[in-house]
Amino acid sequence: MLRRNFLKFTSVAAAIALMPLEAKAATNSNPLWIFIQASGGWDPTSFCDPKGYNEVDDGSGTMVMESKPMNKSFKKADILTNAQGVKYAPLRANDGIREYNFSDFFENNADDLLVINGIDTQTNGHASGNRYMMSGKLSEGYPALSALIAGITMPSAPLAFITAGGYDMTDGVVAGTRLSNMNAMNELAFVNKQGTNKDGSTINYKDPSVFERILKARESRTQRIINKQKLDSVKALAEQYNLAHTGSNELKKLVEFIPDDIDTHEYKNNPVFSQGRFAMAGYKAGLTASVNIVSGGFDTHGNHDANHLPKLARLFKGVDLLKQDAIDQGIADKVIFVIGSEFGRTPGYNQGNGKDHWSVGSMMFLGKAITKKGVIGGTTDGHTLKKVNSSSLTLDENGISITYAHINKALRKLAGIENNDLLTQYYPLPTSLEDLNLFT
């Protein structure tokens, strides 16, 4: 998909994105989409689809853990339930700095949290699982939903799609951006600035009129280069170059919104928090529509509990911090979190005390735009999926299995892009796929 072909499919929001910055910041009412990929395959039975161990009599009257527990770290009897009926594991783990209580996440977010359990991930391969979760298509070729949302709603914004990796294939509908290093960002926001005078005035490399002249001359020449190309591959690249430079001046705005403590906050190394803060600043600046965040370390084939639970704590803590940031910045109502992983992990433990790949998973969603709360779907005690009724979404053994394709279809609808020509012409989901009303 070439961006020049794609631009014609953009929505009204695209026109907004092309407006002068101040006007755009005032009128952009789209949400900020934060996609968090728990990389490696998380274990829902250790948090939002809890399966604890049972105690059995060892024959001498002493109650001990059953021989093949689903989880060794908590008892089934100790599983907790929040106000919206979400059951969760009663666990604590180190979040990288201090101990984190899982109940903080599930209780504090009770009125904001939707959990979908028993997702049929249809694969237990890492690459294909990530792709399926993020694009709704198991085979290759479709962009990540995060990229599609950014490309459609803010096609010309320089930071529309911020990505730290994971499945972030764009297919050219938008350019993904890495953000880090505040010093560099400051410099890049003001490329013609050499320094500051004692009186606070700016020292420029070139007189501003000269700099402006260079930019205009370069823009004209780029257009001539584009027009001359006979090879689509080169032409597309020149167009991409042109587009990236079109909005390059807007980084100045981003810098204004980046929190002062971005390099000093005690959780600055939390991957969810650190990556998400840049996206929030981009959103506040009217430049960003979505972000891909990766939180790794979940592929715990060995020593599962010791390795996996701290990764969950780190993820939850990162979401907590981001939510607080959103509240502080007055955009709490605008942020949508989509949190998932490529698949789940096998019921019980392997010989290395680890858990392997399992094609039943869960996802979590947070955001005011998502009006459904609580839990959809479910699994058995052995973590095999239960089917749901495609209308009522209640458990129904004659129903259907929820897949990532269903979730992507519903997310497209939530984002208001499901009928965009780009999706219907280039990246359609099967028409036979049930339309599940998962979020509203």
Place this chain on the structure above:
Amino acid sequence: MKKIFLLSTNVLLSLSMFSGCGSDSSSTTTSPPKISSDTCIKGYFSDSVSTTLNACVSCHSKGGQAESTRFILQSPLTDNKAANYTIVRSFIKATDSLIIDKGTNSVQHTGGKQMSSSAQAKMQTFIDYVQGNKSCITVDVGGSVSSKSVSLLTTGQTLRSAALKLTGATPTQDITDSTTSLNALDTQLDEYMKSDYFYKWLALRFNDFLLTDFYSPSRNAEDLLSSTDFPEKRWYEKYWTRSKTDQPNMFNDTERYHMYRNVNYAIAREPINLMLHVIKEDRPFSEILTADYILVNPYSARTYGIDINDFTFSNDDLNLSIEEIEAKYPKDSLREAKIDGIPHAGIFTTITYLNRFPSTNTNLDRKRSAKTQLFFFDTDILALANRPIKALDVIGNSATWTNPNCTVCHNVMEPIAGAFSNWDNNGRYRPGWRTELAAFSQEPGLSIENKAPASASNNILQWLSKEMVKDDRFAMASVKIFFKAILGREALKKPQTGDMAYTKALEAYNFEHDILLDIQKKFQASNMNAKVIIKELIKSPLYRANALKTDNPVLAKVLGQAHLITPEALDQKIYDAVGYYWNRYGSYYSQKDNNRSDLHRLLRDDNYKTLYGGINSGSISSRVTELNGVMANVQLRMATQMGCFPTTRDFFFPMKERKLFPYVTKTQEPITEGSISDIKKNIQYLHKHILGEDLGVNDPEIEATYKLFYDTYIEGKERVYNATEDRTLLSECRMYYDPHTFARLESIDEIVYDDKYVIRAWSAVITYLLSDFKFLYETSGE
């Protein structure tokens, strides 16, 4: 002729669908169907039936539980499809539909039900074709794209592009002019492949997938080694004193740090250095896997306890200064060496390869196998598992060996994983260490049919590497390593029938794949000389295309060179253009330390390297190739800064020694015809020198650049005259120091003032050109 498969009853409908899908009016929609052929049936088998045999092959193969039956398959990989076609066809001829009856367990089958309903349907279609119940119909879907449809760069243009890529420098006009044939291009490319830059460039490209620079320079590769196996590890610390006074025969803090860095550098780079060594020495590229040695430098040799006369660092030289030591023992000086008791198998047994792709007691080397096959065997195991599975399907004690949902990957993955079993999770050679876990692994081998012999039990990787390099898949993987390095993208994958624009995608794939196959054959015929691949790729239409005259949007989207220059290559290209690197500091230190690559802005992780799409081989391991707003600003920042001091600096040199301004002086105003002519001639030169454009002096592009120069000059001069802008250059742009000695210049030689705004007008031109698309990208476009 490329085919799609249609059932005969659907031919007319399908043909009309083709016509209605907006295809062009070429033969794609008008060729008559061709009735039945072995080619058609084989094609159907290859595309639709072969992979379904995964369900059968774990038992129905040599050594499998069903090896005594009359149905013995080979692993359903590409190279075995032809053999399996013959086997299955013969079985059907003899038994009709028994294969389905067994697979569905409708007659007694020891393995139970193994065939899904879709696999059953495909097999039934195949049986119908074999038995003649149905005709296998093919439709011509456009055939191949002719090479005549592709316009190419001239050999001179190709040379310039290749020179920048392989040497980081533009060729002289004489060399370009004399390169008028492909043979001449070949000769010149051979010369380029002797340059130091070429090997630095290759090292970066190899690291893009090996990622072993993760350990270099600051992470400690040496610590990956076992102290038990290598008691001389950190040998230099025995000779280290923290005492401030210099003690004879001891290292101080600085010297110790140098020793640590030099050891670490060699160990971290063992896999990459081996690849470079094999290429440099014109050895068969297969040696990267079969080498029965490692490469050591004088310092890592000590760590390994290898004493090579007049090479390994000697304690006799402890009294030398660090400068003297490093002069006598260069860290880049490498020797082949063997470690006693270690069965070296090229890259596979290097400590950083084994640790960059580590194993665990549950992973059992499967990651190592997947990476090994991805890099060196043209097999992407993760791409084999794209079809849906059900969770319950994979339950069972040995599902990975018996269930087709698992065997599709595991049958390919596990034998090679098993071949790594003599090396523990930390990369230490410990034959037999994993005996208790053997029950969870398949037998080591190249595939489930080609198992390692018992005699190789202690050196299975040596056996494996020799087997791998005999296989065409190694040769094709080698071609693809250099394809990615040179074209900056992955080779096209074979499209699946359900993919969008399938027929065009198939044409594109076939066009490219045919070229790659041809190169593979030339590579094999050259005794696997990797330089042959590089030369053939550069001469191919894949590299040289600058126009496509046939309607294939899939091919048009990828054909030719079209990619953003990496930060590392841009760093060098800037130097080639302006004679000065973009480094971290302004003023004096910028000049004195300009050659220090650790200060170059595009090479530092904490500066612009990763922001501009580069990798750090750890948390960021894939390059960004699509320009975004931040990267666009990196380009502008670079062009702005490098239009500053380097512009002034160039004027310091005599005209004939200048990189940028050989035809003008720093005070030459556009006020006479002669002066204007000189300025335009210099602009013409700059378009050629920086952008590679051969333009007439009256070309509109020259005029556009001249206008930028002139308008900047005329308005700037007026501002200086009106004192609204200073007559002096910005401090960072001034020339105060001798570029050779870095001594302060006499005031008369300093370049500080620019009363006429000429230097600043040229600075604008340099910024304009350095931020140009043609400078920042490698393309074969116009």
